[in-house]
Amino acid sequence: MKKAILSSFIIATSINAMPIQSVKFNGLLHLSDESASEISGLKVGSEFSDEIANRAIINLYKQGYFQNIYIEENDGNVVVNLTEKPVIAKIDINGVVTNDQKAIEQIIDIKKGQMYDEFALNNTKIRIRQFYEARGYFDTVVTTDISPINENENSLHITLIVNRGENITIENVHLIGSNALDYSDIEPVVANKSREFMGWMWGLNDGKAKIYELPSDSEKIQDEYLKKGYLDAIVSAPSLNTHFDNYKADLSYYISEGEIYKTGNISINAPEFLELDTENIISDFKLQKGDILNSSKMKLDAQKLEDLVANKGFAYAKVYPRTNKNSDYTADIIYEVIPEEKVYIREVVISGNDRTADRIIRRELYLTEGNLYNKTDLMDSKNTLKRTGYFEDVQIIEKRVSKDQIDLEVAVKETNTGSIVGGIGYGSSDGLLLNAGVSDSNIFGTGYKGSIMVDKSDDTLSGNINLTNPRVNDSLYSLGGGIFANDYNWDEYDERNYGANIVAGRQIGRYINAYISYQIERSQIDGLDEFYRDAGYKNGINIKSAITPSISFNNTDDYYIPRSGIIASTSLEYAGLGGDMEFFKNRTTFNIYQGLQDYINMDLIFRYKSGFGYIFNDDSSKLPINEKLFLGGINSIRGYDSRSVTPKKNICNPKSNSGGIIPGCKIIETGGKISFNNSFELSFPIINRLKMRGVLFYDYGMIGHSDINEIKRSSAGAGIEWMTPIGPLQLFYAQALDNKQGDDTSSFEFTIGRRF
Template sequence: MKKAVLSSFIVAAALEATQIQSITFNGLLHLSNESATDISGLKVGSNFSDEIANRAIINLYKQGYFENITIEENAGNIIVNLVEKPVIAKIDINGVVTNDQKSIEQIIDIKKGQMYDEFALNNTKIRIRQFYEARGYFDTVVTTDIVPINENKNSLHITLTVNRGENIIIENVNLVGAKALDYSDIEPAVANKSREFMGWMWGLNDGKAKIYELPGDSAKIQDEYLKKGYLDASVSAPNLNAHFDNYKADLTYYISEGEIYKANQISIKAPEFLELDTAEIIDDFKLQKGDILNSSWMKLDISTLENIVANKGFAYVKVNPNITKNSDYTADIVYEVIPKEKVYIRDVIISGNDRTADRIIRRELYLTEGNLYNKTDLIDSKNALKRSGYFEDVQIIEKRVDKDQIDLEIAVKETSTGSIVGGIGYGSSDGLLLNAGVSDSNVFGSGYKGSIMVDKSDDTLSGNINLTNPRVNDSAYSLGGGLFANDYSWDEYDEQNYGANIIGGRQLGRYINAYLSYQIERSEIDGLDAFYRDAGYQNGVNIKSALTPSISFNNTDDYYVPRSGIIASTSLEYAGLGGDMEFIKNRTTFNIYQGLQDYIDMDLILRYKSGFGYIYNDDSSKLPINEKLFLGGINSIRGYDSRSVTPKKKICNPKNSNGTVINGCEIIETGGKISFNNSFELSFPIINRLKMRGVIFYDYGMIGHSDINEIKRSSAGAGIEWITPIGPLQLFYAQALDDKKGDDTSSFEFTIGRRF
């Protein structure tokens, strides 16, 4: 007797019931006899029938190994003949670029080492076509070449040859029925845009159709209408009329706009136990009575209300806006608050910190095990971690355990915090430039900050060593210190100084830190000529012993690229605790950052940065030049040489040390006692995957000896901000706007390591 299955099951004639005496498998390669017997369901001593034979064939065929199965029976001896499918030994993909090949290899259904399956091969061809369609390429053709590798034909070499199709280019986007909005109003929101002139250039629309994003574009257009108050607006599904002779298309939407609605009565419906001051909350809403009913403003108000309730422990609060339209085209809004259950933190799990110790992360968290859920604490924890500068990205993932418990996963992506710097260069004024050093803001993942730096040029030799523990024993206290030494050989004089400093601090709340530092410094100035001495400069040795209390505020959401928050600080340096200098110097800075993503759906960042300095000193002639104030350079007014914006004094015919008059005049920089500088910046993305942004800026500063208006300078320009593997890099081109004769200007400046 014989049963067989080729490409489909063939039912043989009915078999007489026979007891199985033995079972033999022929052709097994990947399965053992024992496994094949178990899978088939055949057993020695059991009956053998037509139904049992069919079931055995089906069971074996389901394994996916076989393309041909036959069963023979002779006096109870069962022989199962199997022909296994060939194995895919090699796969080549031709006609695609390297990056596409890597992506295709991830999505196809056939893999090296698998059994050959015609269905999987056909599905692979479909997936490749879909891959290119998702990227806007149509009529992609995939051909296959299947070649046996050995004589037994049980190993195959499959070659997929891809002939990528063409892009469909959208020539026109038609908004039929639109009156209030035109294409320029919806263009920033939609994915499918019409081709612009020279659309192949970076930054311009190339018009390539994105088929898989087409359905979502209708909703995006409708959302633009809702932002303008058109509550009755409806937008049809997209109608893409493509011409496959030239692969060009027109895209059409049919729109019914309706009328503009304004907000009328706004109220909050919430359970009494929440104890919400609804009048105060509504007063702080973005959308107020009489405003055009802007859906984006409404979403912001919903988020505000959800956060207020979530701060009371209701992590899963929902706020549903119930809108009632009135005949006069106004709408009443009732925000219905559904708090659900209070939620507690069960566990805090930290992941992604291959280098940074868990405790360094935990000490920045305001939520921990057993705490009642609080949305503000959650956001502040995330921002505190991002402000640390240790992490490229921080995500706090909420994992619901049950109705009243939640786990928090703190998923961090560490960034490079350390760098070894070595360089050689040449400057027109400094000659040969050499520098070397090592720094790390998270030494061995401990949270310590340390650096050793040495710089050498024709005119300078300087070095410093610093080490700081920002959280001593993970407490609110910090402690640090450093040593420094500098040797300058200026054109007019030589200067040497060295010293040490120690600084202690304490956190005062979440955003405020107070510090107290002490510095002892010895400086020596030598070689001043008669012109400088006549301007008030002094040769000799000075000892500065200074105590500096300071306070800082920082509630930004990131260390390098903040999009919200304020950084402010002020310090008061008192020199006069011994030594021979006596003065009080105030330095104050104020920076504010505001991202515009929530308002205009673009990742733009507005920044305002300012600095103020003032020296209290009754006799400025006793104040060394290196303690006075200067502006200019990348830290104050770009477009001017560093420390070149300063009061100047014309000195003529001074007397030298023996009383002889030296004929002639020189302009001497005297330094200032009061200064103010500020900058306005707009940052925008260039290449997100490279973390590269652009910036345009305007700088303005004032400085004087007794009058801050003595000297005023400004500049404008543009630059690139780039978070590189060795740290954040800034490159600026600046143009001095109101430079005067004698000013030292510079066009290009760069720095590595500063926050943006």
């Protein structure tokens, strides 16, 4: 008597019920006899029948190991004969480049060590074709070569032979029926673009069709109409007319525009317990009554309203804008607010901080266990952590645990805070400029900041050591200090100074810090000739004892590459607490950062940076030259040597020699009492995965003794910003635009370890 299954077809014979005397399995490789007996249900002493045999065959076949199964029975002795599917021992993919092969290996359904399955193999072919279609290649052909290994039919070598298809190139994009928009209006937002001349160049459109993004392109075009008030606009599905003899195509959309709608009445429909000042909120919306209705502004207003409600503890609040069209082509907007329940923070979990202590992160959070949820506090916590410079990325993940409780996971990705800091440049007067040192803004994960720096050029040698605790005992107070020494061999004189400083500070609110510092410095100036002495400068030793109160504001969203926010500071140095000099010196900086992604759908960052200096001293001739103001260099006006932009004075004195009295004149650098410099920068991505960006800039500065317009200089150029493993790198090429005879200029400047 025999009962068998071949593939998935069962052949039944009549078997009388009888007790099983013995069970034997022939052909098992991947299962033990015990496992096969358990799966099949065939056991000595149990009853054997037609139904039991059928069930045993089906149970074994479901395991996926077998392609043939049949059962023989003789006087209660049962023999189960099995033929296992062959195993895939080797897989090769031919006809593809290395990068494609790695990607294909991740998406195919067959793997080394799996049982051979024809369905999985066919699905693999489909996936390879889809892989190339998603990248714009069509008519890809995938064939297979299947052969046993060493004549062992149970081990197979499968070769996938890929003949990649061709790109479909879009020659033209037609907006049929469109009057309000043309191709240039939709080109920035759609994925499928027409080919440009020399489209193979970086930054130009190559016209390759992206089939899987075509449906969303129709939605993006319709959204552009909605931004312009065309609420009735209808954009058809894309029509790609392809010529497969040359794989070129025309892409068409059929459009019915309708009329432009203006914004009618604006209202907010919200529960009374939210106590929203709706009139004040609406007056602050981007979209106002009478404006052309713009869907983008309406979404921003809805998000703003949603954040306001979330700030009241309603973490899951939703705002749905509805439009009611009127016959006069106006549309009323009703913002429906659904707050759900108030939500409290149950638990805050820190993750990803292999080096930084939990408490260093927690002290920067404005939300903790037991607090009522607040969206602004959440975003401020994230931005504050990013401003520390300790982390490459910060995400605060919200995990709902009940209708009124939420867990927060602060997931950080630490960055290289400890770095070797170095820089190199070249100046026409200073020659090769070098700086080196080590710094760490998060020493051993404690939050302490420290550095040891040395700068060297043909004329200078300087160094300093600094250590700061930004949050003493995790409080709002900071304390730091440092020592420094400098040796300058200027063209006209030598300067040597050394000293120390101590700085104490306190955080005031979320974005403001106040500081007070004390500095004691001994400086010695030698080598000033009679021309400088006649200008009022003297050789000798000076002692400066100065106290400097300062205040700073910082609400940026990142330490190295901020995309929003302001950094501003001002300080007033008073020298005269002992020592032999007395003056007031103000230094003020103002930087603003604005990402343009939301406005032009490009990752551009606009930056404006400025600095102002002023010395309050009625008799500046009593000030040592090293206390005056100078411009030039990477931190003020690029393209000019450091400290080279300064007022100059022509001094004439009689000069004696063995031949008698001969008048002599000389132009000397006097330094300034008032200065202003500013920079306009535009940062753009070059290679995102390497965190490399480009920058275009224009620098302009003014400096004078009594009139700030006395000296004016400007420059323009381009550069690269790169977050390298050893710290941020900046490389600039600058061109002086209005340099005068005698100016010291430089073209290339390079530094590692500075904040962008």
